[in-house]
Amino acid sequence: MALCEVLPGFLCKFPAFSDNSIRMARKSIDDGFKALVRSYIDIIDAAVQPLQVFLNFLERLFVTSPWPIILLAMLAIVYFGSRNIRITIGTALSMLAIGLLGLWNDTMVTLAMVTVCTFIAIIIGIPIGILMARSDRVQSFVNPVLDVMQTMPSFVYLIPVVMIFGIGKVPGLIAVVIYAVPPMIRLTNLGIRLVDKEVLEAADAFGSSSWQRLKNVQIPLALPTIMAGINQTIMMSLAMVVVASMVGVGGLGKNVLQAINNQFFTVGFLNGFALVAIAIIFDRTSQAYGRRLQKHSEVIHG
Amino acid sequence: MASHAIEVKNLYKIFGPNGKAFVEQVKNGLGKAELNEKHGHVLGLQNINISMPAGGVMVVMGLSGSGKSTLIRHINRLIDPTAGEVLYDGVDVCKMNENDLREFRRHKTAMVFQKFALLPHRTVIENTVYGLEIQGVPDGESRKRAQGWIERVGLKGFENHYPNQLSGGMQQRVGLARALTNDADILLMDEAYSALDPLIRVDMQTVLLDLQKELKKTVVFITHDLDEALRLGDKIAILRDGKVVQQGTGQEIVLNPADEYITAFVKEVNRGRVIHVETIMSPLSGNPQGVPITVGTALESAARMMTMAKVSVAHVVDVNGKPLGSVDLSAIISAMVTPVSHERQAA
Numbered sequence: 001m002a003l004c005e006v007l008p009g010f011l012c013k014f015p016a017f018s019d020n021s022i023r024m025a026r027k028s029i030d031d032g033f034k035a036l037v038r039s040y041i042d043i044i045d046a047a048v049q050p051l052q053v054f055l056n057f058l059e060r061l062f063v064t065s066p067w068p069i070i071l072l073a074m075l076a077i078v079y080f081g082s083r084n085i086r087i088t089i090g091t092a093l094s095m096l097a098i099g100l101l102g103l104w105n106d107t108m109v110t111l112a113m114v115t116v117c118t119f120i121a122i123i124i125g126i127p128i129g130i131l132m133a134r135s136d137r138v139q140s141f142v143n144p145v146l147d148v149m150q151t152m153p154s155f156v157y158l159i160p161v162v163m164i165f166g167i168g169k170v171p172g173l174i175a176v177v178i179y180a181v182p183p184m185i186r187l188t189n190l191g192i193r194l195v196d197k198e199v200l201e202a203a204d205a206f207g208s209s210s211w212q213r214l215k216n217v218q219i220p221l222a223l224p225t226i227m228a229g230i231n232q233t234i235m236m237s238l239a240m241v242v243v244a245s246m247v248g249v250g251g252l253g254k255n256v257l258q259a260i261n262n263q264f265f266t267v268g269f270l271n272g273f274a275l276v277a278i279a280i281i282f283d284r285t286s287q288a289y290g291r292r293l294q295k296h297s298e299v300i301h302g
Numbered sequence: 303m304a305s306h307a308i309e310v311k312n313l314y315k316i317f318g319p320n321g322k323a324f325v326e327q328v329k330n331g332l333g334k335a336e337l338n339e340k341h342g343h344v345l346g347l348q349n350i351n352i353s354m355p356a357g358g359v360m361v362v363m364g365l366s367g368s369g370k371s372t373l374i375r376h377i378n379r380l381i382d383p384t385a386g387e388v389l390y391d392g393v394d395v396c397k398m399n400e401n402d403l404r405e406f407r408r409h410k411t412a413m414v415f416q417k418f419a420l421l422p423h424r425t426v427i428e429n430t431v432y433g434l435e436i437q438g439v440p441d442g443e444s445r446k447r448a449q450g451w452i453e454r455v456g457l458k459g460f461e462n463h464y465p466n467q468l469s470g471g472m473q474q475r476v477g478l479a480r481a482l483t484n485d486a487d488i489l490l491m492d493e494a495y496s497a498l499d500p501l502i503r504v505d506m507q508t509v510l511l512d513l514q515k516e517l518k519k520t521v522v523f524i525t526h527d528l529d530e531a532l533r534l535g536d537k538i539a540i541l542r543d544g545k546v547v548q549q550g551t552g553q554e555i556v557l558n559p560a561d562e563y564i565t566a567f568v569k570e571v572n573r574g575r576v577i578h579v580e581t582i583m584s585p586l587s588g589n590p591q592g593v594p595i596t597v598g599t600a601l602e603s604a605a606r607m608m609t610m611a612k613v614s615v616a617h618v619v620d621v622n623g624k625p626l627g628s629v630d631l632s633a634i635i636s637a638m639v640t641p642v643s644h645e646r647q648a649a
Contacts, residue, residue: 202419205378206433206484207408216432220423296423296464 037164048170055116055169062108070108071095078281082288090284094277103274109251110241111278117173117237121181122230129188129229130214139189146182154179154243162247172249176240183232191225192218227290234282238275305357305487305520306391308377313350313386315372315544318343321384334543346372347544350386354537357518359510361535363525369544370524374492377522378411379403390488408437412481416493418473420465426452426476427461433484444483451479455509471502475509482513489521496526507533528567532556532576540564552576574602574638582637583618583627590617590625597621601634608634 004012016022037044062070074095079088098107132139158175165171195218203217219226245253252271259268314325316337324332324343334345347369354360364370375381376388379395388395390410398406412433420429427448434444452461455475465473474494481489491510495503507530514521525531531538532552539549548560556576559565580597592613595604597620608616614631 196419198415198417198419199421201380202413202415204380205407205411205413205490206436207404207406208436209404212436216435217421220421223423297466 033160033163044164048165048174051116051120051173052168052170055112055173058116059109059112062112063105067099067104078285081285083292084284084288087281087284087288091281094281098274098277101270101274103252103255103271106251106255106271107274107278110238110253110275113169113173113176113241113244113249113251114234114237114278114282117176117180117241118230118234120173120177121184121233121237124177125181125184125229125233126188126226129185129226130192130218132185132189133192133218142185146185149178150182154240155246158243158247167248169249171247172241172244175244175247176237176249179240179243180233180236183236184229187225187229187232188222191222191229194225195221224290224294227286227293231283231286231290234286235279238279238282242275305518307356308354308360308488308520308522309387309389310350310352310354310373310376311387311389313373313376313388314348314384315346315369315376315381316343316384317346325385345544347376347383350544350546352539352546352549354520354522356520358536359514359521359523359534361523361525361531361538362541363528363531363538364541365526367543368541370526370541371492372544373541374490374522374524377488377490378407378413408433408484410486411488411490412484412486413490413492414474414477414481414494416496418465418470418477418497420473420476420480422465425462425464426457426468426479429465429476430479430483432480433486447485448479448483451482452476454482454513455479471498471506474498474506478506478509482517487520489519491521491523493524493526495530503530510534528571532571540567553578553581557581569640572602573640574605575600577601577637579604579618579629579634580626582633583629584633586617586625586627590619591628592616594619594623594625595629597626601638604629605631605634605638 071092075088075092078091079085082088095107098104128142132142154175157178158171161171161175161178165174199217199221200213203213208216241249241251242253242256245251245257252274255271256268256275258264259271314328315321316324316328318324318341321343324337324341328337328345328348337343337345350373352360352362362370362373372381376383377390377395379388379398383396386396390406395403395406421432424432427445430448430452431439431441431444434447435441439447449461452458455478457472457475457479460468460472465476468476474497477494481491495506498506510521511534523531523534525534535552537549538552538555540547540555542563548555548564553576555564556568556571556573559568577600578597579595579599579601582601592615593607593611595607595616595618597618599607604616608614608631615628616630617628618626620626
């Protein structure tokens with residue numbers, strides 16, 4: 001303190017812009033953004049319409065189908081994906097528990113949401129990852145964007161998402177995809193960059209075009225890493241659906257949100273565990289599937 | 303399908319962001335060390351002039367860092383030269399556009415790699431059809447052609463194995479089958495056998511020599527092993543620090559090493575297997591005596607034939623049986639041991 005008495009004032013208190021000018025700047029940015037959104041609202045609505053339709057369709061399919069059909073379909077997917085009877089039995093038990101606790105419909109809503117999110121994250125993530133792997137310039141541009149996407153608190157980017165798309169499923173979906181797509185992009189990029197240079201050289205030496213090289217060598221050899229990316233994306237979507245319930249996404253997340261607001265301890269944990277159960281089912285199945293794809297890499301020759 | 307010779311002319315490769323700027327200086331005597339120290343560029347190859355015989359095996363030999371792998375990659379332009387030409391059938395590979403180059407790689411060249419470079423997610427047969435698949439050959443036909451080569455390299459029954467299930471030697475057979483299935487004039491083998499055990503290596507050399515007898519492709523073989531070079535090469539070029547130190551047939555190099563570096567190399571060579579009888583024969587005086595020995599027979603085999611026949615003199619005949627000269631056992635033995643001058647130089 002004593003030091004501040006002798007030093008000029010601007011060295012002790014950080015010389016910030018005046019409150020007034022900051023307020024002005026903030027207001028003009030906010031107003032500009034709102035005006036921009038208002039003038040393009042029709043285009044934005046039309047653009048997200050297919051997403052809305054797809055999401056609604058899947059949700060209705062999951063919720064309105066008789067539960068035994070959904071359960072059997074799920075078990076079939078899990079079994080043929082993992083070829084593992086233990087994972088299948090685990091899935092059956094956890095889904096039955098979820099049903100008995102009255103969470104079946106909410107779980108179906110969440111499941112539809114996560115399925116669509118993962119699907120979109122893969123469709124967006126893999127091409128961007130491929131572009132990134134091909135060019136260092138693209139990588140140096142995309143990497144900081146991904147850093148922002150991953151570290152920016154999700155509540156913060158919910159603000160512009162809500163301003164643009166309003167409240168509802170689609171803004172929730174977009175928020176989840178923003179949160180879940182970075183690992184997909186990063187791991188696709190990494191997987192392709194790690195492909196053995198010798199094998200790539202061989203592909204070139206036989207006269208592969210760049211598409212043939214991508215299709216025959218880079219994607220197949222990067223597949224284990226890409227599968228890890230898909231797995232991460234699923235996990236992150238599941239984590240994010242709770243936050244997305246703040247902007248109107250239904251399902252388990254909404255229950256959790258209500259439980260937080262009302263201090264419903266049991267409801268909170270039951271819904272939380274339902275999410276965990278889905279997460280584990282997805283994780284084990286996709287990992288077992290990924291391992292099966294890599295059967296050829298098991299070294300049998302001693 | 304006659305193979306053509308490959309002419310490498312005045313080839314320079316300088317690695318670094320601005321290699322072209324230093325070609326003139328290197329031509330005027332700027333050395334490798336100086337180029338690296340002062341300008342941060344690495345001299346890969348300098349002034350390479352090699353004529354690779356059509357339908358023959360050209361071996362490029364050198365230790366690691368000599369530029370041999372860089373050189374072979376210029377033939378299918380996996381590496382672009384800084385200056386110079388690589389001519390095949392009158393066309394400069396280095397001036398081809400992207401499309402022509404791809405066609406050239408697809409139809410004229412095939413390559414075998416030191417670390418096999420097989421696709422791990424594909425079975426043996428799927429790896430073997432790779433070149434044809436890239437060319438767009440229908441699946442049925444390419445599989446039929448690939449099957450033939452898989453059998454030729456001795457992998458019948460392993461078609462549906464994955465590379466990881468095979469030993470190194472077998473994986474390289476897949477690499478060879480993949481290259482041969484491409485049915486290209488030029489076969490590039492980049493240290494193809496260096497990663498194999500000595501016995502398997504000799505075995506694979508035999509496979510290549512047997513195939514080459516009927517295929518007559520223009521083979522470029524890279525190795526760091528002089529014995530391998532002498533066994534396979536119709537012509538050998540020895541590289542050191544990116545320069546050709548000596549080129550010629552195996553015999554020429556063993557009998558007249560160009561400098562101490564090569565002398566040190568050839569010192570350890572089994573000369574009896576490299577030098578041919580006609581090289582050391584003396585003119586016929588009077589009637590041919592002893593057993594007839596055909597031109598091209600190595601000294602070791604000649605000595606064996608004479609010992610078996612219990613004679614100390616023999617005569618050399620051409621392929622039609624016409625006598626050309628005579629040799630005796632002591633001349634053979636003195637040619638088989640390393641000359642004193644070489645021993646002293648190398649020491």
